[in-house]
Amino acid sequence: MDKNTRICIIGGGPAGLSAGMYLEKKGYENYTILERLDRVGGKCWSPHFNGRRYEMGAIMGAPSYYAVHDVEEFCGITHDGPQLSRKYKDQKGHIIEPFDPKKNPLKIPRLLKMKKQVKKFGELLETKYKGYDLNGHRGVAEGRYEGCSQQNADREPVSGENPNLKDLALPFSEFCRINGVELVQDIWVGPFTSFGYGYFDEIPAAYVLKYLDFQTCMNFIKINLWTWKEGTQYIWEQLNEHLKNPARLNSAIEKVERKDGKVYVTVNGEVEEYDKIIVTAPLYIPDKRADGQVGMVDYFDTREDERELFSKIDYERYDVMAIETTKKHHPEISYYVFDNMKRERIGHLMVYYRRWKDSVDQVITTYALRKHKDMPEVPYDVCKTRVLKDLWTMKNPAKKLVNEWSVYYFPHVFSEDYAAGWYDKVEGMQGKYDTFYAGEIMSFGDMDETAEYSRELVERFF
Numbered sequence: 001m002d003k004n005t006r007i008c009i010i011g012g013g014p015a016g017l018s019a020g021m022y023l024e025k026k027g028y029e030n031y032t033i034l035e036r037l038d039r040v041g042g043k044c045w046s047p048h049f050n051g052r053r054y055e056m057g058a059i060m061g062a063p064s065y066y067a068v069h070d071v072e073e074f075c076g077i078t079h080d081g082p083q084l085s086r087k088y089k090d091q092k093g094h095i096i097e098p099f100d101p102k103k104n105p106l107k108i109p110r111l112l113k114m115k116k117q118v119k120k121f122g123e124l125l126e127t128k129y130k131g132y133d134l135n136g137h138r139g140v141a142e143g144r145y146e147g148c149s150q151q152n153a154d155r156e157p158v159s160g161e162n163p164n165l166k167d168l169a170l171p172f173s174e175f176c177r178i179n180g181v182e183l184v185q186d187i188w189v190g191p192f193t194s195f196g197y198g199y200f201d202e203i204p205a206a207y208v209l210k211y212l213d214f215q216t217c218m219n220f221i222k223i224n225l226w227t228w229k230e231g232t233q234y235i236w237e238q239l240n241e242h243l244k245n246p247a248r249l250n251s252a253i254e255k256v257e258r259k260d261g262k263v264y265v266t267v268n269g270e271v272e273e274y275d276k277i278i279v280t281a282p283l284y285i286p287d288k289r290a291d292g293q294v295g296m297v298d299y300f301d302t303r304e305d306e307r308e309l310f311s312k313i314d315y316e317r318y319d320v321m322a323i324e325t326t327k328k329h330h331p332e333i334s335y336y337v338f339d340n341m342k343r344e345r346i347g348h349l350m351v352y353y354r355r356w357k358d359s360v361d362q363v364i365t366t367y368a369l370r371k372h373k374d375m376p377e378v379p380y381d382v383c384k385t386r387v388l389k390d391l392w393t394m395k396n397p398a399k400k401l402v403n404e405w406s407v408y409y410f411p412h413v414f415s416e417d418y419a420a421g422w423y424d425k426v427e428g429m430q431g432k433y434d435t436f437y438a439g440e441i442m443s444f445g446d447m448d449e450t451a452e453y454s455r456e457l458v459e460r461f462f
């Protein structure tokens, strides 16, 4: 492609900003990033409180976050945040140690079985499911893998046939069952469901394992994780500052028309002309959201194939609150409540996060999911009341609500559409209509998978 191609990027989150970085690295400098809000970072949102920053969105990375590491290097920053730590409580607020055999003598047989299954799972992923951990979903539903290896920072291109990969379209619980490793769910659920990515009986295994590949899941267990002192938003603020063309904030896109090989974007009342457009903002939002966000199908001259495919996308209703407690009620550490990660306990507090060990005048953030595809959605206010009540049960009641957010989270498709080749159909449309699709739906809803997808998109098409 001509290096002077005029490229419009919609969205100034990790996907959009890293698309800008990788384009720039490849010699494309004629790009414009349009961001609807008055800040960059998207779901990496780190507001200030009492002189420090807390996390309303993304919290952590892992050593396998190679694309995020590219960004760190580009900006000269590093992951310098507070060490994460955690303990566990049951739904009644009692401290438990679910994985310690000494504390759970009756559970020893189950724990031993789980340990064996985790080992077996690691082996199966390396052999039977070779190619499972590449970024994106190209070929999976057809039993192929195609992309870049995520084993190390070199990210060598790899491809091959593996019919077993078709199993990844199954819900994760079913995938575990057919492989005789049901108990690994006890481990994977912590960093998956509590982080808002849905329940294992509804979410295709492909998503679970592209995010929590074996190596990354082990990093979670060992708490070998990264955080940033100024918050994850800082990574993207820094990237934005280092780009030749920083994002244009407060960009209200009214219309996008694609005709005669050009893309016309009406933004803040003016029509701008581009050659190509990369969409990292939501493609489809099935309901009317209180924050006014809409999907691209609502402001693009959407074509039939785009509308047909994108209307299959659903997303998680994931709620975050930042609360203040009294000194006496401040939790001594972050807590996971496994009981509340079951679908029967939908809309309850799953995790609460204490970020700063050295002070009790900072906020605690709480996390709850209120949607399962086969259950009625728990209304926002009901969920909020439940979580505040749960904090009482946990003996860490809130004194004051400081911030709250019900976020458009983890767009995905379900097993039937995954198996029917949703991803290959959308991948086949990349570049058609001078439009490229990136962001969370194309890979997975975490900082690194989205940035990595942008890297590969730039490699493949620009």
Ligand SMILES: Cc1cc2nc3c(=O)[nH]c(=O)nc-3n(C[C@H](O)[C@H](O)[C@H](O)COP(=O)(O)OP(=O)(O)OC[C@H]3O[C@@H](n4cnc5c(N)ncnc54)[C@H](O)[C@@H]3O)c2cc1C
Pocket: 010, 011, 012, 013, 014, 015, 016, 034, 035, 036, 037, 040, 041, 042, 043, 044, 056, 057, 058, 059, 060, 061, 195, 251, 253, 280, 281, 282, 293, 294, 320, 407, 409, 438, 439, 440, 444, 445, 446, 447, 448, 450
């Ligand atoms: C509570 C929470 C916890 C999380 N924890 C982690 C974690 O620990 N680790 C991790 O790696 N990830 C985590 N994530 C996920 C991670 O933040 C996201 O996956 C990542 O930010 C996705 O990047 P993105 O650029 O694809 O989308 P987004 O971050 O959503 O960015 C999209 C951008 O597009 C903008 N936009 C939307 N519509 C338009 C429009 N019409 N015009 C212009 N701009 C538009 C939005 O304002 C936004 O800035 C968490 C997220 C949340 C909410």
